[in-house]
Amino acid sequence: MAFSGCIRYSFTGSTLPSHIKTVSIPLVENTTAEIGIEEKLRDQVYNAYTGLNVLSVVQDNGDADLRIRVIVYANVPDEYDASGNVKTYKVTITAQVAFVDTKENKAIFEDTITGSGIYDHRTENVDTGIGIALGMLKESIINNTVSGW
Template sequence: MNTDYSAMPFCSNKIRFLGIGLAGLLLVSCGYYSFKGSLPSNLKTVAIPLFNDKTAYPNIREKLTDYVITKFVEDNTLAIVDETLADVIVYGTINSITQKAVSVEQGETTSQYKLTISVKVKVEDLRNSKVLFEKTIKQYGLLDATAGLEERDRVIDETLLLIGDEIVDSTIGSW
């Protein structure tokens, strides 16, 4: 059997060129993708007044408000300004902190609690006089049954940080 391989290098180069071209086309067509929302150009600033608090837990409203402000500063999509200058405003009410047994050992002894914080959030576009979103955000942390007040405060702080992240993500992604 006599096979002529002289056409193979040309064919091989053609396939290689076609493969590189398709890969390049694929990369270009994917373009730039971001998980952040596409903000309207007129929305550049945000105000975050002190959150309301129905729990009476010490300093919780100040902590959550500060965490949300910090998260917006880190995100750097909207600048923090006074309410009178804001394009967007974030209102929040801390509705509850609940603690529920999640891990029970022999003898029905609780070994771990689920500490849940519930916050109602409303975000308004002040330039277009419309509500961007309004929802209740719930986040939780786990607390050892033998934990003292210091440990409880740490779990609350971690949970508030998660809520702050979700508020910023929901605000930026609501457009």
């Protein structure tokens, strides 16, 4: 019962400030007890940026920094069957995101974003829900930092 989708990003031009040509993506902070989701999120965002060819991703000192902090992780029952047994669970991951213009020293985008993923625990495991939630987060981050312009 996993929900998934494929989104293709296409840009004919960017309206980011003209001096922003590179982005650095520091390590994602994780204040939750769920170890490893920060690395998975960073990998997804990094791969999305490199696939877009809108900005060059650099190790350090980018014209913009993408700062991400995972602040909420939850895996809770979502739907029950007629007998009261859990059918599906919902994974929710929330992150604080700031896309900062390092030349002007100001945030271009700053918000708290949530992604969620529902999985049927009888046929899937929590990694399915985490993957869906992280995919939603990645899409929101990309839409709000690059394609939102």
